[in-house]
Amino acid sequence: MVCKVDTLLERYALPIHDPAYDSVDEYLVARWTGRDGHNAEGYKPLTEWFNKQVLRRRYDAHGRDVTSVHLDREYELVTGDASAEREELAADLAADGLDIDRLADELVSWSTMRHHLKDCLDATKEPATASTDWQTNTVEMATTQAAEKTRSVLSSLASTGRLPDAEGADVDVQVELRCPDCSASASFQTAVERGYVCETHAEETNRERVSERSAAALFGVFEGSRALLNGPYLADVLAVVGL
Numbered sequence: 414m415v416c417k418v419d420t421l422l423e424r425y426a427l428p429i430h431d432p433a434y435d436s437v438d439e440y441l442v443a444r445w446t447g448r449d450g451h452n453a454e455g456y457k458p459l460t461e462w463f464n465k466q467v468l469r470r471r472y473d474a475h476g477r478d479v480t481s482v483h484l485d486r487e488y489e490l491v492t493g494d495a496s497a498e499r500e501e502l503a504a505d506l507a508a509d510g511l512d513i514d515r516l517a518d519e520l521v522s523w524s525t526m527r528h529h530l531k532d533c534l535d536a537t538k539e540p541a542t543a544s545t546d547w548q549t550n551t552v553e554m555a556t557t558q559a560a561e562k563t564r565s566v567l568s569s570l571a572s573t574g575r576l577p578d579a580e581g582a583d584v585d586v587q588v589e590l591r592c593p594d595c596s597a598s599a600s601f602q603t604a605v606e607r608g609y610v611c612e613t614h615a616e617e618t619n620r621e622r623v624s625e626r627s628a629a630a631l632f633g634v635f636e637g638s639r640a641l642l643n644g645p646y647l648a649d650v651l652a653v654v655g656l
């Protein structure tokens with residue numbers, strides 16, 4: 414299988430600076446799975462690392478010499494929203510024969526990186542590494558309890574006629590994390606796996622430190638009936654999520 418990552422790897426013959434690895438692919442898998450003393454990382458940091466290698470290669474080809482601090486900042490602008498600063502950079506890049514929008518288009522998204530690791534390279538990793546086990550377990554416990562509590566009221570809802578078909582309903586509890594700044598959301602599991610809640614605002618949130626306002630929990634009861642859990646329990650679960 415060939416994806417955009419493969420195409421870019423071949424096009425730019427991206428170098429690998431770590432002598433422990435023979436290829437960029439090997440290095441990406443080690444970082445993703447947390448082998449060889451690496452901390453297991455999500456798709457986002459790997460995508461950024463990869464894209465910056467591509468950007469560096471493009472800069473080199475056009476004789477644009479920048480420090481890595483500048484490369485980091487310019488990467489943010491290249492991939493960011495329209496702004497006066499981005500326009501300024503666009504003009505500067507144009508002087509070096511580089512088109513900012515074409516550069517942005519050439520870079521890969523985190524979902525492409527996920528596809529590359531999972532499908533092209535057939536790499537796998539444990540859903541939760543040792544360092545995140547207790548957090549994941551805590552949330553799993555909370556959702557199990559929420560489902561049990563919900564199930565416990567279904568038969569009374571059915572017998573009083575408030576929710577006649579409640580008794581046979583399956584109860585599905587999911588913790589969903591929502592971005593406080595836009596409509597992006599992700600299930601707890603997905604967010605942990607890929608390393609962020611919102612691709613757009615993850616950077617800013619990282620800087621501010623993730624605060625309580627960045628998390629919201631949604632519980633749903635499905636299969637023919639719907640019910641909402643009461644506020645106090647919702648707050649409990651938010652507290653154990655602890656974001």
Ligand SMILES: [Zn+2]
Nearest residue numbers: 416419529533
């Ligand atoms: Zn690929």
Ligand SMILES: [Zn+2]
Nearest residue numbers: 592595611614
């Ligand atoms: Zn957002």
